[in-house]
Amino acid sequence: MEHELTGVEIFPHIRIVMGIIIGMGITRLLAGIARFVQHPARESISTIHLAWVATMLLMLVHFWWWEVALYDVRHWSFGVFFFLIIYTIVLFLMSVLLFPDDIREYASYEDFFLNRRKWFFGLLASTLILDVVDTYIKGETHFDAYRMELLVSTPVFFILCLVAMRTANRKFHLAMVAINMIYEAVWITTLFNTPN
Template sequence: MDAPRIAMDASSPAELFPHIRIVMGTVVGLGITRLLMTVASIVQHPNRGRRSVVHLLWVGSMLLELVLFWWWEFALFRLQYWTFGIALFIIFYAITLFMMAALLSPDNVGDYDGYEDFFLKRRNWFFGLLAATFVLDTIDTLIKGGIYLERFNLGYFMQVPVGMVLCVIAWRSSDRRVHLAIVSIHIVYQFYLIGQFFNTAAG
């Protein structure tokens, strides 16, 4: 029982990170694949389910979110101390994003009045998970700590209270205009992050 523990303790952060990144990348890749298959299905079978601007905008936003997460996590290579808890947290974060992608990629919308009807009837799950990602992202940033944390301004940390409020509004409302406004705000904020923090090397 002691030998594996000794081997793990002897591993450097540089050796551990690629293994965690492979698992994380697999989960992210599954989410991207699921979303792309949904887009392909809509193109191939346009009459199978009523298309929705709200749904497609969230699909595009979620694709971008998965790519940003994958890029964002490059900063973990600087982490000097890994624990099983940190590794589990990173994988759990990736799984949360995958679940959001899955909620945008129904296997069958035959029982619903198209993709928008499906999305609105599953919005509590989707926006519950989205609210969780704001908290998870903050924890992720704190884990990276130090110099990494100093890069961010108030605009980044305001995402948690503002994001939570928007998620509650989306949770409570089935108004299409409300959902169009919220997904538009989310996409604008994603591009703000790209312009502010992603024009240089990751991390």
């Protein structure tokens, strides 16, 4: 008789693929930071850019931790697996937009970031929608536990992303990254200090 795999047996395989993509995003960000250390005079340092790099690192690590709740999923399908891979690819692409291969046609990383902001904030907005689906995948109980959080934070951050796509105002972008970083840090602290 053939053994049917359980959700607990399937998830580690899915987590490995997700981990590879998340690891590539983290590697991209760390390699980019290393460029500043290796060649401090070559690139101008931007508060907006580095703050988004720090926030993105936090988001990637948080995502990896958050996805451990997928162990509770009992029934897996290729569609759910594919969805999770798409989610991780979106996070990876955001990392690539912070440290592209070549910025020669731009004055700096900040100049590149502000000129490519529609892509970055479009992807960030899509993670908000992806997160709602991801939370639902983890089960009704899990979804209900975060329903109010999703109902409040998702529309607010989605609107902020739409505004960020339209404006290159430095003050707005500094405020946006500060709000995002604080929110991420508070959310992580809350999760880590809540018993499972």
